[in-house]
Amino acid sequence: MMKRKVSVIWVVVLALIAIAACAFAAVTYYRCGKQPEPQFPENELLRVLDTGSDAEGVGFEVMRIGGGSVNLRLDLRWKNDSGRTIAYGLAFELYQMKDGVWQKVTPARQIDYPAIQYSLPSGMDNELSYDLTAPYNLIAGERYRLQTEFRHEEGTEYSEPMANWVELEVKMNLPYKEAQPSDPITIPELQVNAMSGAMGETDEITASPCAYYWQSPEPNEDGTMSSVIGCGPEIGEETSLPEITAASASLVSHRRSNEARLFFEVQPDTVRIQCVPQNGGEVETITGILPYDGGYAFDLKSGSFVYRVIAEWDDGNRVEYGFIGKWL
Known part of the structure; x- marks a missing residue:
């Protein structure tokens, strides 16, 4: 009977192959079965x-921790892959962890940020900065949650509010930022023009700003930005709106008698118009708004209506103007 001898070299080779196979399997399991923990920013x-x-x-997505001890902010990127458009704004609340429960923190200074300011379609993202020390005192060693609201948007309808949040730990005492004297801010005007006579005579009024969020385009002397916020009545509930009456007929060919023209002091990026009968009724959306000579034009409805012109700018500014338009 013959005995086959196995070389020591082959034994070593086979052992190395087995070790390599085990190592490959372990790495594959780690990569596929265990995801790395997300990395968040941190500073002093x-x-x-x-x-x-x-x-x-x-x-x-937390982009960065900005500012310093007197103007601490979080730069956050809103990400929307929900399949639906969301509406959101700069408003936020702060919660503090106490005895294992999140408790709402009372701000040291009240600042009214708009809750709904932007629309974000699915598949898009947008970066906003949230100033933590503008309204709040932060205590070293404490755990906080910055929480914002958003809603799903369907035309002019919104869902119930939902929350996005960021949890953070503060490393040093950070007092709230004292309000600085600011330069006066004025809301840009909207002029409304309509034909007042059959031969082409025109009349013009300045629409009333009913609700607005407007931030100054230039910083103050101390480098801070100033804004004004006005939360006015719903359309149809306004008082003392300016009125404009269009001619019942036109004898000129270049303009319809019920055509109203809008001229903005600061040209907006988007314009929407709603109306409601002056004596009450359903709110309607005006269609057929057309660019005209650096402004916009649309047709007044027959009768007496309250009009609400909603102007929005890409930098987040928004103004709702109101006036009464009559075409009898």
């Missing part, structure tokens, strides 16, 4: 711990 002032959202596909 605070450490970001986590982010979350009430809705699938909507969330924050």
Whole structure:
């Protein structure tokens, strides 16, 4: 009977192959079965711990911790992959972890940010800065949650509010930022023009700003930005609106008698118009708004209506103007 001898070299080679196969399997399992923990920014002032959202596909990406101890801010990127448009703004609340429960923090200074200011279609993102020390005192060693609201948007209708949040730990005491004297801010005007006579005579009024969020385009002397916010009545509930009456007929060929023209002091990026009968009724949306000579033109409805012109700018500014238009 013959015995086959196995070389020691082959034994070593086979052992090395087995070890390599085990190592490859272990690495593959680690990469496929265990995802790396997300990395959040941190500096000497605070450490970001986590982010979350009430809705699938909507969330924050923490871009950076900005400013310093007197103007600390979080630069957050809103991300929307929910399949629906969302509406959101700069408003936020702060919660503090106490005895294992999130408790709402009372701001040291009240600042009214608009809750709904932007629309974000699905598949898009947008970066906003949230100034933590503008309204709040932050205590070293404490854990906080910055929480914002958003809503799903369907035309002019909104869903119930949902929340996005960022959890963070503060490393040093950070007092709220004292309000600085600011330069006066004026809301840009809207002029409304209509034919007042059959031969082409015109009349013009200045529409009333009913609701607005307007931030000054230039910083103050101390480098801060100033804004004004006005929360006015709903359309149809206004008082003392300016009125303009269009001619019942036109004998000129270049203009319809019921055509109203809008001229903005600062040209907006988007314009929408709603109206409601002056004596009450359903709110309607005006269609057929056309660019005209650096402004816009649309047709007044037959009768007496309250009109609300909603002007929005890409930098986040928004003004709702009101006037009464009559075409009898």
